[in-house]
Amino acid sequence: MDQPLLSFEALAKAALELPPQYVERRISNAVNGGEFAMDRLDDADAATVIRSINTSGNWVMLRFVEQLSAYSGLLDRLMDQIGPSISPSTGPGLTIRGFIFISSPGTLTPFHFDCEYNILFQIAGDKHFATYQPIPPWLPLDRHEAYYSAGNNMLPWNDAYEAEANIHQLRPGDALFIPYASPHWVKAGAEPSISLSITWQSAWSQSVGAAMQINPLLRRCGFPTGDLPAWPKAPKWRSLGCRVARKAGLL
Structure with a gap:
């Protein structure tokens, strides 16, 4: 996807335009089953971190980018294109949201699930995206239920799960559909990564x-x-x- 709004510099500027509560900076060296902790080791703003993402050792998420008019327009155009394809599998899309992930090389996004549908577009760098069926043992019922009261979507890890993963190799220009509540973990490659996720609900x-x-x-x-x-x-x-x-x- 050749899109100026998704360059590192454009995203650094977007990080300054979004309300601070929608810009998350986390550690890049998390482990499956561990905490995906916020990184507050210094006072560098998110824009500085994004511009130095090759060496900063961070993962930055821009949440709800549809709050910015340019990105809202981008999401609308993408949904116009993919809407006819997703409706037969999910029903019409509701509550469309946009998330952009900027990852240092080697960043692991630990094992978790999201209670939305998701299409992830790989913009820069590459990723290994591991998915699982949204059923036990990977998604225990109690964890699924607890999400709706506590909001915690991290999942317990068993080393045996690694061999059971469905691994998707994503390179720039690739896209991946992740079904509702499908557990997954993600590992960035040797170069800085940019990914755009469009999420939605259905009835x-x-x-x-x-x-x-x-x-x-x-x-x-x-x-x-x-x-x-x-x-x-x-x-x-x-x-x-x-x-x-x-x-x-x-x-």
């Missing part, structure tokens, strides 16, 4: 999220929670129950 994923949120309450009350249905079948009753529980202040 189905929102209903699954509602089911995951109400499951613990149903279990405490002695009611069955049922299995997680495969798309396009939705957990309609649990989704409805979640809305009722929210209104009643039970969630």
Whole structure:
């Protein structure tokens, strides 16, 4: 993707334009199963870190870049192109969000899951992107449910998982679709990396999220929670129950 908005310099400027709470700087030497910690070792701003990403030893994420009009337009154009392809697999896209990742060489993004659909575009550098099915043992049900109360999407790691990964080798110009809640870890190559993720929800994923949120309450009350249905079948009753529980202040 030859796009001036996604150059290192343009992203350094975007980091200064975004509200600070949407610019994250993390360590590059995380490990699977460990903490993906924020890096606050010095006072360098994110723009400086991005400009020196080859040697800074950092991973920088720009969250919700659609807040900036130029990037909002970029996301709109991309969704116009990919929308007809994704709808048969996910339903119409809702709540479109944009994330840009700028990674130092060798950065590991530890094992985790995201409760959205995602298409990742590799812009610069290369990555090994390892994916797993969104089922146990890789995605334990309790972790999936807990995400909707605590917001923690990191996952426990077992060294045996490495051999079970589906490894995608991404180079500039490649794109990868990551299904809803698919566990994954990502390793940047020998050069600085830039990736753009477009994420979205669907009516189905929102209903699954509602089911995951109400499951613990149903279990405490002695009611069955049922299995997680495969798309396009939705957990309609649990989704409805979640809305009722929210209104009643039970969630």
